[in-house]
Amino acid sequence: MRLKSISYFKSSNLIKINPAQLLSLGFLGLICVGTLLLMLPFATKDRHHLSFVDALFEATSAVCVTGLVVVDTQTTFTTFGQIVLMVLIQVGGLGFMTVGVLIALFLGKNIGLQGRLMIQESLNQLSLQGMVRLVKFVVGFTLLIEGIGAIILAIRFSSDFGIGKAVFYGIFHSISSFNNAGFDLMGGFSSVTGYVSDVTVILTLSSLLIIGGIGYTVILDVLKKKSFKKLSLHTKLVLLITLFLNVVGPVLIFILEYNNPGTLGVLDIKGKVLGAFFHGVVPRTAGFNSLNTAELTLSSQFVTMLLMFIGGGSGGTAGGIKVTTFVVIILAVWTLIRGRDEVNIMQRRIPQELVFRSFSITIYSTAVVFFILFILTITENAPLNFLLFEVISAFGTVGMSLGLTPELSIVGKVVIAFLMFIGRVGPLTIAFALAKRTKKLPFKYVEEKIMIG
Amino acid sequence: MRLKSISYFKSSNLIKINPAQLLSLGFLGLICVGTLLLMLPFATKDRHHLSFVDALFEATSAVCVTGLVVVDTQTTFTTFGQIVLMVLIQVGGLGFMTVGVLIALFLGKNIGLQGRLMIQESLNQLSLQGMVRLVKFVVGFTLLIEGIGAIILAIRFSSDFGIGKAVFYGIFHSISSFNNAGFDLMGGFSSVTGYVSDVTVILTLSSLLIIGGIGYTVILDVLKKKSFKKLSLHTKLVLLITLFLNVVGPVLIFILEYNNPGTLGVLDIKGKVLGAFFHGVVPRTAGFNSLNTAELTLSSQFVTMLLMFIGGGSGGTAGGIKVTTFVVIILAVWTLIRGRDEVNIMQRRIPQELVFRSFSITIYSTAVVFFILFILTITENAPLNFLLFEVISAFGTVGMSLGLTPELSIVGKVVIAFLMFIGRVGPLTIAFALAKRTKKLPFKYVEEKIMIG
Numbered sequence: 001m002r003l004k005s006i007s008y009f010k011s012s013n014l015i016k017i018n019p020a021q022l023l024s025l026g027f028l029g030l031i032c033v034g035t036l037l038l039m040l041p042f043a044t045k046d047r048h049h050l051s052f053v054d055a056l057f058e059a060t061s062a063v064c065v066t067g068l069v070v071v072d073t074q075t076t077f078t079t080f081g082q083i084v085l086m087v088l089i090q091v092g093g094l095g096f097m098t099v100g101v102l103i104a105l106f107l108g109k110n111i112g113l114q115g116r117l118m119i120q121e122s123l124n125q126l127s128l129q130g131m132v133r134l135v136k137f138v139v140g141f142t143l144l145i146e147g148i149g150a151i152i153l154a155i156r157f158s159s160d161f162g163i164g165k166a167v168f169y170g171i172f173h174s175i176s177s178f179n180n181a182g183f184d185l186m187g188g189f190s191s192v193t194g195y196v197s198d199v200t201v202i203l204t205l206s207s208l209l210i211i212g213g214i215g216y217t218v219i220l221d222v223l224k225k226k227s228f229k230k231l232s233l234h235t236k237l238v239l240l241i242t243l244f245l246n247v248v249g250p251v252l253i254f255i256l257e258y259n260n261p262g263t264l265g266v267l268d269i270k271g272k273v274l275g276a277f278f279h280g281v282v283p284r285t286a287g288f289n290s291l292n293t294a295e296l297t298l299s300s301q302f303v304t305m306l307l308m309f310i311g312g313g314s315g316g317t318a319g320g321i322k323v324t325t326f327v328v329i330i331l332a333v334w335t336l337i338r339g340r341d342e343v344n345i346m347q348r349r350i351p352q353e354l355v356f357r358s359f360s361i362t363i364y365s366t367a368v369v370f371f372i373l374f375i376l377t378i379t380e381n382a383p384l385n386f387l388l389f390e391v392i393s394a395f396g397t398v399g400m401s402l403g404l405t406p407e408l409s410i411v412g413k414v415v416i417a418f419l420m421f422i423g424r425v426g427p428l429t430i431a432f433a434l435a436k437r438t439k440k441l442p443f444k445y446v447e448e449k450i451m452i453g
Numbered sequence: 454m455r456l457k458s459i460s461y462f463k464s465s466n467l468i469k470i471n472p473a474q475l476l477s478l479g480f481l482g483l484i485c486v487g488t489l490l491l492m493l494p495f496a497t498k499d500r501h502h503l504s505f506v507d508a509l510f511e512a513t514s515a516v517c518v519t520g521l522v523v524v525d526t527q528t529t530f531t532t533f534g535q536i537v538l539m540v541l542i543q544v545g546g547l548g549f550m551t552v553g554v555l556i557a558l559f560l561g562k563n564i565g566l567q568g569r570l571m572i573q574e575s576l577n578q579l580s581l582q583g584m585v586r587l588v589k590f591v592v593g594f595t596l597l598i599e600g601i602g603a604i605i606l607a608i609r610f611s612s613d614f615g616i617g618k619a620v621f622y623g624i625f626h627s628i629s630s631f632n633n634a635g636f637d638l639m640g641g642f643s644s645v646t647g648y649v650s651d652v653t654v655i656l657t658l659s660s661l662l663i664i665g666g667i668g669y670t671v672i673l674d675v676l677k678k679k680s681f682k683k684l685s686l687h688t689k690l691v692l693l694i695t696l697f698l699n700v701v702g703p704v705l706i707f708i709l710e711y712n713n714p715g716t717l718g719v720l721d722i723k724g725k726v727l728g729a730f731f732h733g734v735v736p737r738t739a740g741f742n743s744l745n746t747a748e749l750t751l752s753s754q755f756v757t758m759l760l761m762f763i764g765g766g767s768g769g770t771a772g773g774i775k776v777t778t779f780v781v782i783i784l785a786v787w788t789l790i791r792g793r794d795e796v797n798i799m800q801r802r803i804p805q806e807l808v809f810r811s812f813s814i815t816i817y818s819t820a821v822v823f824f825i826l827f828i829l830t831i832t833e834n835a836p837l838n839f840l841l842f843e844v845i846s847a848f849g850t851v852g853m854s855l856g857l858t859p860e861l862s863i864v865g866k867v868v869i870a871f872l873m874f875i876g877r878v879g880p881l882t883i884a885f886a887l888a889k890r891t892k893k894l895p896f897k898y899v900e901e902k903i904m905i906g
C-alpha cells in the first residue's frame with residue numbers, strides 16, 4: 001500500500017488526503033447511505049422498523065461483506081430492503097473505488113495518475129499499469145461468475161420455491177456468496193442449515209466463495225499464464241495455502257464433529273463429508289453456516305476462529321490478516337529458529353520490508369481484536385468463547401456467530417460494526433488514515449541493544 | 454541469545470551441544486530429580502502419595518517457578534516435601550547454570566570461555582565480561598533480599614503461628630515470592646487470600662516479587678549508576694514499563710472489581726486498594742492471589758491474562774514474553790504506522806535484528822499457547838476462559854488459576870507441565886534446541902514481492 005499524499009487542489013494546496021483516508025471515507029459514505037435506505041419505512045416489513053443502531057449495523061455488515069446480522073434478513077426486510085442489502089454487498093465487494101472508476105469510464109472521462117493511484121490503493125495492487133483494464137476485468141469477471149452461480153442456484157431453488165422467488169434467491173445468494181458476504185434469505189437465522197447435505201447448493205456456494213475470496217490478481221494471473229511454474233510467487237502462495245487450509249480445515253472439523261449429535265453426528269456419511277467440507281471452507285471468509293454453529297465443540301469453535309482470523313487472499317472479497325501474511329510470519333519465525341537471515345520461499349526472497357509489515361499487521365490485528373474483546377467483556381454478559389468468536393468473525397468480515405449478535409447491547413453493536421469496518425478497509429488502513437505521518441529523520445540515532453525474550 | 458555450538462570433545466568432535474540444548478537438559482534433569490524426591494513416601498503426608506504425573510507436575514511447577522499446583526502444598530506435603538519444593542524453587546529461580554558455576558567456584562576451578570558462554574546463555578546476558586562476578590552478585594543479592602523478606606514475614610507470622618512455624622513460613626514465602634514461584638503454605642488452595650488487607654504481608658510479598666522479576670542486570674545497573682540518565686536503555690525501559698504496568702494493572706482491577714461482591718466488593722477502602730494493587734502486580738509473574746481468582750469478572754480475567762502474557766524483565770525470575778519484547782513490538786507497529794523505518798526510543802535506535810526477534814518471540818509464543826489451548830479443548834471439559842487462563846498462566850510461569858489445575862486430565866497435566874517448561878526455558882530456546890541449524894546460503898535468491906494484509 002503506497003501512501004503518497006495526493007493534493008486535490010494542487011495550486012492552493014488546501015486539502016491533502018491520502019489514499020487510506022479516501023478509501024476509509026468512501027466506505028463510510030456508503031455505510032451512511034445504506035443506513036438511511038434501510039431505515040426507510042418500506043425497507044422493512046410491518047412492525048419491524050429498524051432503530052438507527054440496528055440499521056447502521058446491518059448496513060455496515062453488508063458494505064463490509066461481513067454477514068453478521070442483528071435481525072433475520074428474510075423475516076425483517078421487504079424485497080426493497082433485501083435489494084438494498086444486495087446492492088450494498090455488491091458495491092462493497094467490488095470496492096467503491098472500482099465502481100467510481102467505472103462511472104468515470106462510462107462518462108468518458110480519462111483516468112489520470114491520481115485516479116490510478118486511488119484504484120491501486122483500493123485493490124492493493126502492485127503496479128500502476130493496466131489499472132483500468134483490471135477494473136474492467138474485475139467487473140466483467142464478477143458478473144460472469146455471479147451469473148453462472150445465480151442460474152445454478154435458481155434452478156435448484158425452483159424445486160423448493162415458486163419461480164420468481166427461486167430466481168431472486170438465486171441472484172441474492174450468488175452475490176452474497178461470491179462477495180463472501182454470508183447474508184441469506186432462509187429465515188429464522190438458519191443460514192443454509194437446511195441444505196447441509198445438498199450437493200448442488202453446497203458446491204455452488206463453496207465454488208463462488210472460494211473464487212471470490214482468492215483475490216482478483218490471482219485469478220488474472222491464472223487466466224493469463226499457461227503453467228503453474230510461470231505464475232507469480234504471490235499466485236502460487238495463495239493457491240497452495242488456500243488448498244492447504246481448505247483440506248486441513250474440513251478434515252479437522254470432520255474428526256472433531258464426527259460424533260457430535262448437535263452437528264455431524266446425526267448426518268449420514270455424505271452429509272458428514274459435505275457438512276465438514278462446507279464448515280471448513282466457509283470461515284475464510286463467507287460466513288454461511290450449514291451446521292448449527294452454537295452446537296460445535298469448543299475445539300471446532302477454536303479451529304473456526306483460527307481460520308476466520310487468517311482469512312483469504314489479498315485484493316479479493318475476503319477479510320482476515322490474509323493467507324500471505326500468515327505464511328510470511330510462519331516462515332519468518334522458522335527462518336529465525338533455523339538461524340538464517342532471509343525469508344526464502346520457492347527459491348525467492350521475501351523483501352525484509354514485507355516481513356516487517358506482515359508481523360505488524362498480525363500484531364496490530366491481534367491488538368484490535370483483543371481491545372474490542374475487552375470492551376465486550378464489560379458491556380456484554382456472555383461466555384468468553386461467544387465474545388471471542390463474535391469479535392474474530394467481525395474482524396475477519398466472516399459473519400458466523402454463536403448466536404450473540406442479536407443479543408448485543410447498543411455499545412456492543414457499535415463496536416462490532418466498527419470492527420467490521422476496520423476488518424474490511426484493512427487492519428492498518430484506518431491507522432494510516434488517522435496517524436500523522438512524520439518525515440523521516442535526517443539522521444540516525446545511535447544503536448543500543450536491549451535484552452528481550 | 455548467542456547460539457555458537459560448543460564442542461565438549463574438541464579433539465574427537467563426537468558430541469556437539471549448543472547452550473540452548475544444555476539449558477533445556479539442565480532444567481529437565483532438575484525436574485527429574487524433583488519428581489523422584491516428591492514421590493518418596495516421606496515427602497507426602499499419610500494417604501497423600503503422589504502419582505508419577507502429579508509429582509512430575511509439581512516438580513516442574515517448582516523448578517519453573519510457576520506455582521500451578523494439582524494438590525494443596527500445605528495439606529499434602531510433609532516438611533521434607535515442602536523443603537524439597539523450596540529448594541527446587543530456589544535452584545530453578547537462580548538458574549541451574551548459576552548454581553553450577555557456584556559449585557565450580559567452591560571447588561576452585563577456573564571458569565573457561567565455554568563455561569562463561571553457558572552462563573551468558575543462562576542469564577541472557579549481553580557481554581562476557583564479569584560473568585563470574587555477576588553470578589556471585591546474583592547469589593549474594595538473592596540471599597540478602599530473601600533474608601530480609603523472611604525476617605519481616607516471620608515476625609508478622611509469629612502473631613498467627615508458633616515461632617518455629619512462623620520462621621519456616623517466613624523463609625518459604627520469601628523464597629517463593631522473590632523467585633516469583635507463587636507456592637504457598639496457607640492450605641486449601643487459599644494462597645494469601647487471608648491476608649488481602651494486611652499491609653505488611655502484601656507489601657513485603659509485592660516488593661520481593663517485583664525486585665525478583667525485574668532482572669538482575671537491571672538491579673546491577675541501578676546499583677552501579679548514580680543517575681537515571683546514565684542507566685542503560687534496557688534498564689530505563691524495564692523500569693519505566695514495569696512502573697507503567699504496575700500502575701495500569703491495579704487501577705484497572707480497582708475499577709473493574711470495585712463492586713464485585715466476590716472480590717473487592719466486600720472489602721473496605723484500604724482492602725480494596727491493597728487487593729487491587731496486589732492483583733494488578735502479581736500476574737507479572739508471581740502467581741499468589743489475595744483475591745478469589747475464580748470470582749473475578751471476565752474483564753479482570755482478561756486484564757490478568759494480558760499481564761501474565763507480557764510477564765516481567767529478562768534475566769530475572771519472571772516469565773512471559775518480557776516487558777522489553779512487548780514494548781519493542783508496540784513501537785515497531787507504531788513506527789510503521791507513522792511511516793518511518795527505524796524503531797527509535799529515548800534517542801536510541803533498536804537494532805533491526807532485535808525488532809525481528811521480538812516479533813518472532815511474540816508470534817511463536819502465541820502459537821505455542823494456542824496450540825496447547827487447542828489440545829486442552831479436546832481433553833478437558835471446561836469453559837474457554839478457564840482453559841485460556843490456565844494456559845497463559847503456565848506459559849508465563851505465573852501460577853494463577855481459575856481452579857482448573859487440580860481437575861486437569863492426565864494429558865492436560867502433561868501438556869501444562871510441558872508449557873511451564875517452555876515458558877521458563879524461554880519461548881524460543883526449545884525451538885533452538887530441537888531445530889537443525891542450517892548454514893547460511895552462499896547466495897541470495899531473487900527478491901519477489903507478494904501482496905499481504
Ligand SMILES: [K+]
Pocket residue numbers: 065066067180181182285286287397398399
Ligand atoms: K462474510
Ligand SMILES: [K+]
Pocket residue numbers: 518519520633634635738739740850851852
Ligand atoms: K510464578
